[in-house]
Amino acid sequence: MFFATPAYAAEAAEHGAEHSQALFSIFGLQVSSVVTTMWGLMVLIILFSYLATKRMNKVPESRLQNFLEFVLESILELLTPIMGDEKLAKRYFPLLASFFILILASNYAGLLPGAGHLPGLQAPTSTLSVTAGFAVVVFFATHYYGLKTKGIKYFKHFVQPFPFLLPLNIIEEFVRPLSLSLRLYGNVFGEEMVVASLFALIPLFLPIPMMLLGILFGLVQAFVFTMLATLYISMATAEQH
Amino acid sequence: MNISIHDMIWAIINFLVLVVILNKFLYKPLLGMLDARKQQIQNRLDEADAERSEAAKMKDEYSRQMQNAKEEAREIIGKAARLAEESKSGIIQDAKDEAAQIMKKAREEIGLEKEKAKAELRNEVASLAVMAAGKVLERSLQVQDHEKMIREFVQKAGDVS
Numbered sequence: 001m002f003f004a005t006p007a008y009a010a011e012a013a014e015h016g017a018e019h020s021q022a023l024f025s026i027f028g029l030q031v032s033s034v035v036t037t038m039w040g041l042m043v044l045i046i047l048f049s050y051l052a053t054k055r056m057n058k059v060p061e062s063r064l065q066n067f068l069e070f071v072l073e074s075i076l077e078l079l080t081p082i083m084g085d086e087k088l089a090k091r092y093f094p095l096l097a098s099f100f101i102l103i104l105a106s107n108y109a110g111l112l113p114g115a116g117h118l119p120g121l122q123a124p125t126s127t128l129s130v131t132a133g134f135a136v137v138v139f140f141a142t143h144y145y146g147l148k149t150k151g152i153k154y155f156k157h158f159v160q161p162f163p164f165l166l167p168l169n170i171i172e173e174f175v176r177p178l179s180l181s182l183r184l185y186g187n188v189f190g191e192e193m194v195v196a197s198l199f200a201l202i203p204l205f206l207p208i209p210m211m212l213l214g215i216l217f218g219l220v221q222a223f224v225f226t227m228l229a230t231l232y233i234s235m236a237t238a239e240q241h
Numbered sequence: 242m243n244i245s246i247h248d249m250i251w252a253i254i255n256f257l258v259l260v261v262i263l264n265k266f267l268y269k270p271l272l273g274m275l276d277a278r279k280q281q282i283q284n285r286l287d288e289a290d291a292e293r294s295e296a297a298k299m300k301d302e303y304s305r306q307m308q309n310a311k312e313e314a315r316e317i318i319g320k321a322a323r324l325a326e327e328s329k330s331g332i333i334q335d336a337k338d339e340a341a342q343i344m345k346k347a348r349e350e351i352g353l354e355k356e357k358a359k360a361e362l363r364n365e366v367a368s369l370a371v372m373a374a375g376k377v378l379e380r381s382l383q384v385q386d387h388e389k390m391i392r393e394f395v396q397k398a399g400d401v402s
Contacts, residue, residue, distance in 0.1 A: 049267035133252025
């Protein structure tokens with residue numbers, strides 16, 4: 001545990017759960033509870049997607065198809081104004097929509113009963129390792145798409161508006177993933193800590209308002225992460241800086 | 242702060258795998274279908290618009306034709322009425338003419354008959370006068386001698402009558 005509040009420490013000690021501990025390892029990579037949770041979420045997401053698109057209909061008849069249509073269209077509507085037009089938004093849609101869906105699911109996994117206490121179940125976004133991993137993807141994707149779109153001219157933005165700002169610009173590029181990952185991790189972890197503390201005080205009813213807020217926060221954080229990633233990619237690929 | 246490099250690598254791998262799978266099973270089919278649906282709706286709307294304007298055009302055309310037909314009908318009726326009027330007056334004129342002719346002929350015939358009757362009457366009166374004169378004179382006159390004189394008398398009497 002990184003930020004062990006007294007209440008949470010007591011809780012953790014009571015359940016004897018050590019969350020970031022490796023459960024097993026594949027190809028030398030240790031698999032912890034957050035990884036197994038992510039796998040579970042991925043299986044659910046993919047299963048729903050498969051079921052929704054298996055018998056797709058132009059006149060939507062299944063509720064699942066309706067729901068996923070709503071989700072994807074909402075995401076697309078959020079991305080379009082930032083990217084400028086729908087064609088561009090669709091080009092980066094798979095990456096950005098996956099961020100939103102996986103982060104949202106990860107945040108909500110923390111609301112499941114036993115999350116953080118049972119082995120193999122912990123909100124992935126409540127650890128800095130996972131949010132940092134996501135931020136690293138955003139970092140590389142931003143520069144990759146920037147280079148791909150603008151070629152060598154992409155590096156010009158590091159010396160703009162003034163060449164002496166180069167060090168500052170470079171620092172900015174590294175601050176972005178740091179802020180992305182810390183914001184997401186801090187919010188989800190903090191929310192879980194509060195719920196755990198309230199649970200330690202009075203287990204019945206008291207944590208419920210915080211958990212309801214957690215539903216809102218989970219959505220907001222997934223939204224913020226996706227919007228910022230979109231903004232970074234949009235800025236990197238925009239014709240005029 | 243303590244970052245597990247294993248968790249981080251797993252997060253990256255998991256995310257990239259999810260992107261690939263969702264792209265295949267969710268984004269491409271669903272967004273493609275949404276596009277297809279959008280296109281279809283757009284096509285239907287365009288078709289409907291085209292059909293509506295076509296219908297409006299046809300309606301205009303029909304009402305114009307109707308107007309033309311009405312005008313034509315009115316013209317035909319007017320012409321027929323004029324024609325009927327003309328033939329009516331022609332027929333009446335003909336009938337009048339014929340009637341006048343018949344009257345004229347009748348008058349002529351009547352005149353002829355009258356003349357004929359008058360002549361007959363004159364002959365009758367002449368012979369009667371001869372007979373009467375003979376009786377009055379108690380003398381038998383030679384018919385041949387006096388007939389001329391009597392005829393003149395009758396002629397005068399006829400002229401007076």
